[in-house]
Amino acid sequence: MPQHRMTADRPAADTTATGAAVHVRDVVRTFTRDGETVHALGPVSLDIAPGEFVALLGPSGCGKSTLLNIIGGLLPQTSGIVRVGGDDVAGVPDEVGMMFQKAVLLAWRTVRENVLLPIEISRGRRAAKAATAKADELLDLVGLAAFADKMPNELSGGMQQRAAICRMLIQEPSVLLLDEPFGALDEFTREHMNVELARICALTGRTAVFVTHSISEAVFLADRVVVMSARPGRIAGVVDVDLAKPRDPEVMTSAPFQNYVREARDLLKTGYDAASSGTEEH
Amino acid sequence: MTQPATATPPRVAAQPDKAAPRAKAAKPLMERIPTPILLTAALALLVAVWQGAISLGWVNEYVLPTPWDTATALWDVTADLFTGGPVFDNFLISAQETLYGLLIAAVAGVVLGVLIAETVIGRRVLQPLMIALYAAPKVALAPLFVAWFGFDMAPKVVMAAVIAFFPVMVDTAAGLAGIDEDEDKLFKSLRATPWQRFVKLKLMNALPFVFAGLKSASVLAVIGAIVAEFLGGGEGLGVMVKTASVGFALDRVFAFVILLSVMAFLVYLAVDLIERRVVFWRQTGFLPSES
Numbered sequence: 001m002p003q004h005r006m007t008a009d010r011p012a013a014d015t016t017a018t019g020a021a022v023h024v025r026d027v028v029r030t031f032t033r034d035g036e037t038v039h040a041l042g043p044v045s046l047d048i049a050p051g052e053f054v055a056l057l058g059p060s061g062c063g064k065s066t067l068l069n070i071i072g073g074l075l076p077q078t079s080g081i082v083r084v085g086g087d088d089v090a091g092v093p094d095e096v097g098m099m100f101q102k103a104v105l106l107a108w109r110t111v112r113e114n115v116l117l118p119i120e121i122s123r124g125r126r127a128a129k130a131a132t133a134k135a136d137e138l139l140d141l142v143g144l145a146a147f148a149d150k151m152p153n154e155l156s157g158g159m160q161q162r163a164a165i166c167r168m169l170i171q172e173p174s175v176l177l178l179d180e181p182f183g184a185l186d187e188f189t190r191e192h193m194n195v196e197l198a199r200i201c202a203l204t205g206r207t208a209v210f211v212t213h214s215i216s217e218a219v220f221l222a223d224r225v226v227v228m229s230a231r232p233g234r235i236a237g238v239v240d241v242d243l244a245k246p247r248d249p250e251v252m253t254s255a256p257f258q259n260y261v262r263e264a265r266d267l268l269k270t271g272y273d274a275a276s277s278g279t280e281e282h
Numbered sequence: 283m284t285q286p287a288t289a290t291p292p293r294v295a296a297q298p299d300k301a302a303p304r305a306k307a308a309k310p311l312m313e314r315i316p317t318p319i320l321l322t323a324a325l326a327l328l329v330a331v332w333q334g335a336i337s338l339g340w341v342n343e344y345v346l347p348t349p350w351d352t353a354t355a356l357w358d359v360t361a362d363l364f365t366g367g368p369v370f371d372n373f374l375i376s377a378q379e380t381l382y383g384l385l386i387a388a389v390a391g392v393v394l395g396v397l398i399a400e401t402v403i404g405r406r407v408l409q410p411l412m413i414a415l416y417a418a419p420k421v422a423l424a425p426l427f428v429a430w431f432g433f434d435m436a437p438k439v440v441m442a443a444v445i446a447f448f449p450v451m452v453d454t455a456a457g458l459a460g461i462d463e464d465e466d467k468l469f470k471s472l473r474a475t476p477w478q479r480f481v482k483l484k485l486m487n488a489l490p491f492v493f494a495g496l497k498s499a500s501v502l503a504v505i506g507a508i509v510a511e512f513l514g515g516g517e518g519l520g521v522m523v524k525t526a527s528v529g530f531a532l533d534r535v536f537a538f539v540i541l542l543s544v545m546a547f548l549v550y551l552a553v554d555l556i557e558r559r560v561v562f563w564r565q566t567g568f569l570p571s572e573s
Binding site for chain 2: 091092120
């Protein structure tokens with residue numbers, strides 16, 4: 001029951017031995033298909049501090065979504081240690097909120113009812129009803145206050161994703177796992193949504209893991225860009241982004257920003273060349 | 283404007299003066315005629331051919347009543363229906379048989395569909411049995427139902443239900459089987475129990491399919507009830523059709539068939555209206571499209 005987290009913004013994470021919100025150590029994932037074992041990920045090790053915004057950047061098939069799903073407890077790792085908030089991950093952890101490429105709003109529920117869905121599932125209909133004010137507060141935060149009673153198909157793609165943000169936040173998760181959440185949106189809306197997400201994360205001090213294959217998106221949002229390479233997916237390098245927050249989209253034209261982008265691109269290229277020339281041991 | 287450039291010149295040349303550039307030339311003639319006019323014309327054509335076939339001596343009048351005789355019979359039958367005559371009594375019986383049968387078909391169809399889609403026993407045992415039963419000519423069971431349930435409404439209700447529940451069952455099972463991966467992932471990430479996943483996700487997604495099955499069932503229930511009346515006797519419009527047929531009053535047979543069609547249509551319409559209320563978030567067409 002995540003109830004005790006409703007009041008504490010920074011949960012048990014600080015008190016663990018490592019102090020990390022997310023702790024990944026030597027995690028490997030293999031898939032077996034038609035009797036053939038595919039080494040998809042790892043070994044990967046990564047520590048994410050509470051309140052940190054980390055972007056997982058890499059080409060398709062580099063296992064970044066696999067890693068995110070393992071952290072979120074949707075997929076078991078083949079070996080290695082995964083801890084969220086100090087506890088070993090077995091199933092979806094209490095403190096995790098997730099968002100996917102599609103908004104996935106249920107068509108038969110109003111926007112507000114969609115936002116309340118996590119509470120309805122974890123604590124029942126009555127608790128969901130009691131949290132109505134909280135849902136409206138969140139909808140107001142993303143500028144959807146006037147659309148609470150609308151059906152999802154009356155909303156644009158960007159508005160649907162904003163509703164999905166509210167749904168993710170309704171149970172006050174301390175760790176946000178975002179799997180290319182704005183990948184299906186057009187460039188302009190996407191940039192707008194990124195600013196919004198950064199604002200919300202800064203406002204509420206949440207830890208975020210953001211999967212993307214856009215270099216500039218990763219640099220714009222993250223405190224740390226973890227660059228991954230494919231076959232098998234592993235960490236090619238890390239770019240620490242030391243740009244003041246909150247960041248304005250204008251920052252993307254600045255020289256330091258461009259330098260970070262170049263750094264990330266070089267890491268991607270090195271990883272990509274290594275993977276395609278077949279010098280990996282697997 | 284999306285037409286390839288090469289296609290444009292000959293079209294312009296073919297109709298030099300009529301092709302006003304802003305005219306909606308794309309809409310063909312048949313699309314522009316209003317539906318009521320089109321349907322009336324089609325009906326008039328049918329009646330004309332019908333009358334013509336008799337007038338020209340292609341068909342004997344004893345075999346095919348004239349449109350006028352049919353209309354007169356239909357008038358008599360309708361008048362009888364609305365003044366509470368024997369047609370009304372029999373209509374009421376047939377309508378009740380149909381509705382009870384449809385109700386049983388709806389419940390049984392949904393329950394069996396859920397069992398087939400959601401349980402191992404349903405999938406491995408129930409499904410093959412049901413397919414075998416589906417293949418069986420259920421009309422042949424009518425004498426059996428008469429022997430079991432007598433000559434009252436019961437055997438007709440059972441026949442209506444038996445014939446009507448298959449599409450409900452099949453469509454319910456099909457609706458439950460189609461899972462949206464993203465929605466499934468969302469429910470997993472929210473740690474939903476299998477029951478929550480079933481009630482709050484799968485069942486809701488299956489509803490349009492269930493209603494498509496119910497629409498097919500509404501028409502089949504009428505057929506089941508009438509066929510059972512045909513074969514089992516007693517009371518009902520089916521019996522009246524049979525009586526008229528035996529008395530060679532074919533104009534009355536035609537009138538009853540039209541009346542029965544209207545009845546079936548009304549039941550279908552009722553299901554469609556309920557669907558619009560229940561599945562409000564998704565407007566499906568009038569015809570069942572899922573099955």
